[in-house]
Structures are given as C-alpha cells and as structure tokens.
Amino acid sequence: MTKPLEGIKIIDFTHVQAGPACTQLLAWFGADVIKVERPGSGDVTRNQLRDIPDADALYFTMLNSNKKSLTLDTKKPEGKEVLEKLIRESDVLVENFGPGALDRMGFSWERLNELNPKMIVASVKGFSDGHHYDDLKVYENVAQCAGGAASTTGFWDGPPTISAAALGDSNTGMHLAIGILTALLGRDKTGKGQKVAVSMQDSVLNLCRVKLRDQQRLERVGYLEEYPQYPHGEFSDVVPRGGNAGGGGQPGWVLKCKGWETDPNAYIYFTIQGHAWEPICNALGKPEWIADPAYKTAEARQPHIFEIFKTIEAWLADKTKFEAVDILRKFDIPCAPVLTMKELANDPSLRASGTIVEVPHKKRGSYLTVGSPIKFSDMKPEVTASPLLGEHTDEVLAGLGYSQQDIFNLREVKAV
Ligand code: COA
Numbered sequence: 180m181t182k183p184l185e186g187i188k189i190i191d192f193t194h195v196q197a198g199p200a201c202t203q204l205l206a207w208f209g210a211d212v213i214k215v216e217r218p219g220s221g222d223v224t225r226n227q228l229r230d231i232p233d234a235d236a237l238y239f240t241m242l243n244s245n246k247k248s249l250t251l252d253t254k255k256p257e258g259k260e261v262l263e264k265l266i267r268e269s270d271v272l273v274e275n276f277g278p279g280a281l282d283r284m285g286f287s288w289e290r291l292n293e294l295n296p297k298m299i300v301a302s303v304k305g306f307s308d309g310h311h312y313d314d315l316k317v318y319e320n321v322a323q324c325a326g327g328a329a330s331t332t333g334f335w336d337g338p339p340t341i342s343a344a345a346l347g348d349s350n351t352g353m354h355l356a357i358g359i360l361t362a363l364l365g366r367d368k369t370g371k372g373q374k375v376a377v378s379m380q381d382s383v384l385n386l387c388r389v390k391l392r393d394q395q396r397l398e399r400v401g402y403l404e405e406y407p408q409y410p411h412g413e414f415s416d417v418v419p420r421g422g423n424a425g426g427g428g429q430p431g432w433v434l435k436c437k438g439w440e441t442d443p444n445a446y447i448y449f450t451i452q453g454h455a456w457e458p459i460c461n462a463l464g465k466p467e468w469i470a471d472p473a474y475k476t477a478e479a480r481q482p483h484i485f486e487i488f489k490t491i492e493a494w495l496a497d498k499t500k501f502e503a504v505d506i507l508r509k510f511d512i513p514c515a516p517v518l519t520m521k522e523l524a525n526d527p528s529l530r531a532s533g534t535i536v537e538v539p540h541k542k543r544g545s546y547l548t549v550g551s552p553i554k555f556s557d558m559k560p561e562v563t564a565s566p567l568l569g570e571h572t573d574e575v576l577a578g579l580g581y582s583q584q585d586i587f588n589l590r591e592v593k594a595v
Contacts, residue, residue: 192215194224202214203245207551220568225568227239240564247575251572252594257589265579268295269298302376302377306378308376310380319347323341327391333422397416401414406424407485430480444500444519449507449512533560540564
C-alpha cells in the first residue's frame with residue numbers, strides 16, 4: 180500500500196520527545212525519516228530509564244519507530260560534508276536543539292536555505308524567537324508552567340500542578356507536524372521551502388485557550404460560575420485551579436465508585452449535561468428532582484452541585500466503574516471510567532484499532548507502544564521497530580554515493 184508521504188525525505192535532527200514525536204508521526208504516514216545521531220551515544224533517551232541492560236530504553240523505542248538511524252558527527256568537517264549532501268536531496272529538516280545550537284554547528288537557516296532552497300526547516304524551541312526567554316533550554320514541565328497549564332491545573336488549596344499528558348513535548352511535536360505538512364503544500368504552489376517554528380510555550384497555551392477565555396470573563400464579571408469556587412468561595416483576579424470541574428457549560432466531577440477505599444482508580448467522570456438532567460434523575464431514582472425548581476435548571480443546580488454529586492456517589496457505592504458506565508450509557512449520559520495504564524494496555528478495542536500495538540524489536544523482544552491516533556479510510560499506518568544506533572549508516576551513506584572505502588575512511592576519523 181503506498182502511503183501519502185512516500186517520497187518525502189526528512190532529516191530528523193531531533194532528540195528527547197518533542198521533535199521525535201513529530202517525525203515519528205510523519206514516518207508512520209510514509210516519509211523516509213533519517214535520524215541523525217551522535218556516534219557512540221545517539222539520542223540521550225536511548226539510555227534513559229532503561230528497563231533492560233544494553234537495550235534501548237522504551238523512552239526511545241516508543242518515539243522513534245519507523246525511522247532509520249545514521250550516526251554522524253556534524254561538528255567534524257567530514258560529518259558536515261555528509262550532512263550537506265543529505266540536505267541537498269531532502270525535503271525537510273526537523274530539529275529541536277537548544278537555542279543557537281544549529282547556528283553554532285554552521286547550519287543557520289540562511290545556510291540551509293542556500294544549500295537547498297526547496298527544503299523546509301522545522302524547529303521546536305522552548306520559547307518563540309524574540310521572546311524575552313528565547314535563550315532558555317526547556318523541558319516538558321517547564322513548558323507546562325510557561326504556557327499556563329500549571330497555574331490552572333490541580334486543586335485550589337494545592338500548588339500549581341503538572342499534567343501527565345505531554346502538553347509541552349508531544350503536543351508541540353504535533354503542532355510542528357501540522358506546520359511541516361502545511362509548508363509542504365505551500366511548496367507545491369511556490370516551489371520554495373520555508374522555516375517553520377513552533378515553541379513549546381505557544382503550543383501549551385494553544386491548548387489552554389479556554390483558560391484565557393476564563394481570564395477575560397473573570398475580569399468582566401468577577402466570578403466563573405462553572406468553577407467549584409462559585410458561589411460560596413472567593414475569586415481573585417486570576418483564573419483559579421478548578422480541580423476536576425468541567426471546563427465548559429457542563430458541570431462534571433470525578434466520582435467514587437465501589438472499591439475506591441482500596442483502588443485509587445475506582446472512579447468515573449460524570450458530566451451533568453443540561454439536556455440529560457431528566458435521564459440522570461431517572462437513573463438515580465430521583466424523579467422528584469426533574470420538576471423541582473431547586474434542581475430544574477443548570478443555574479438552580481450550581482449552588483448545590485456538590486450535594487448532587489454526593490447523591491450520585493451514594494448511587495455509585497455498590498457499582499464498579501465499569502458497571503456504572505454500562506448503566507449510565509443507556510441514559511445517554513456522557514461519562515467514562517478512570518482508566519489505568521494497565522487497563523489501557525490490555526484494552527481489546529485499542530488493540531483492534533491499532534492505537535495500542537506490540538512491536539517486535541531486535542534487542543528487546545517485543546514492546547508496547549501507542550500507534551497512530553489518526554485513522555484513515557485508505558491507509559493503515561504500520562508501526563515498525565525503532566532503529567538501533569547507526570543501524571542504517573552504511574545504507575544511507577551508500578545512497579549518497581559513498582563507496583565502501585569512503586565509509587571506512589569516515590569511520591577512521593570517527594565521523595560516523
Ligand atoms: N554531532 C555533533 N554534535 C551534535 C550532534 C551530532 N550528531 N547532535 C547534537 N550535537 C550537539 C549540538 O551541536 C549541541 O552542541 P553545542 O551546545 O556545543 O552547540 C549539543 O549537541 C546539543 O545541545 P542541546 O540541544 O542544547 O542539548 P542539551 O542536552 O543541553 O539540552 C534540551 C536538551 C532538550 C533542553 C534542548 O535541546 C532544548 O531546549 N531544546 C529545545 C526545546 C525542546 O525541544 N525541548 C524538549 C525536549 S523533549
């Protein structure tokens with residue numbers, strides 16, 4: 180089966196998570212992704228949090244599937260020469276080095292554009308160019324703090340909180356992938372490459388859009404009626420942390436189910452969607468609430484929403500999270516069990532859809548990873564193992580016209 184990005188050659192000069200997540204996605208969709216890594220060590224994640232001695236860590240294998248690995252010391256003249264050849268015949272170069280690293284290596288945007296005016300140069304940085312923090316190196320949690328996620332996540336009586344979801348890393352990589360695909364379409368029209376830049380702060384903030392909405396509402400009216408602080412608590416002049424409250428017009432909360440005393444994940448998320456109020460009352464055995472003016476409208480319910488949640492918890496006390504959802508789904512109530520990583524890893528639906536996949540690996544045996552979350556009617560992205568360090572060095576160099584002797588010489592000077 181041909182894939183839409185077949186024929187697109189990508190120099191993957193990325194490491195850790197943000198850049199690799201982007202290039203992995205493009206590789207699933209058919210791009211020829213060549214990961215350029217420092218000889219001897221490679222991407223730092225190959226060694227981070229290893230669970231099997233001498234085998235690439237899961238951190239690496241889960242972010243670098245479907246790629247080739249070329250080892251190249253791009254600070255040595257011989258390595259630079261190889262990289263230049265690769266640049267001349269590639270469509271995209273993706274990088275997420277610290278600020279200025281590519282320039283220091285001698286590959287500024289101007290130089291890259293001179294070497295290949297059709298090439299798209301895509302970068303992830305912590306902050307955007309010209310930002311007063313644009314000299315900072317940034318990791319996931321730093322970005323979550325800088326992008327507004329931490330100040331708005333968690334409980335009001337606790338500190339700012341980091342999300343387990345990689346809002347700074349993988350999310351930024353997804354933004355970059357959209358930028359690259361857009362620039363490729365643009366190139367079809369203009370024949371020219373361009374620079375695509377995404378900052379982690381901007382990408383986090385983009386997902387915190389509704390919190391910027393709330394800041395403006397707060398400044399206008401002084402309160403936020405869907406937050407737990409309303410109407411009994413206090414609001415300051417900044418958006419507070421709202422615990423597990425729903426972010427829009429639908430109040431919701433994480434509620435205890437049978438077994439919560441011993442199982443930290445025996446919970447469901449329950450949403451009280453306006454039009455579902457009647458079915459909710461019927462499901463709970465509280466038909467008297469349907470017409471009661473104290474419960475009838477969302478506005479009337481809000482002052483005692485936690486009393487309503489308590490009633491729902493009493494109803495949930497003899498039901499597991501799965502049993503509860505099976506009942507509530509019949510009443511068209513938006514809800515879900517709080518699923519653990521163990522439950523997700525073994526979920527038959529996720530296995531069947533290719534969202535959780537088992538990948539054979541030369542050194543590890545097989546490992547689980549998250550496959551493409553994007554599904555297509557005409558293409559099923561297949562996940563293949565991440566490459567061993569330098570696994571494709573000879574193949575890539577031969578493709579660039581280097582002879583066996585040239586490759587031997589490059590090894591002698593430790594450029595590959
Ligand atoms: N050959 C020779 N040198 C290489 C090389 C290669 N194949 N690949 C990388 N290098 C060098 C770079 O030239 C650079 O050298 P220099 O600093 O002497 O100029 C160095 O290795 C890499 O530096 P840097 O990217 O700053 O790595 P770091 O480990 O100090 O910092 C980050 C890591 C992630 C903090 C930093 O890369 C960063 O802020 N990136 C942008 C934001 C980002 O993507 N963060 C999220 C990562 S999930």
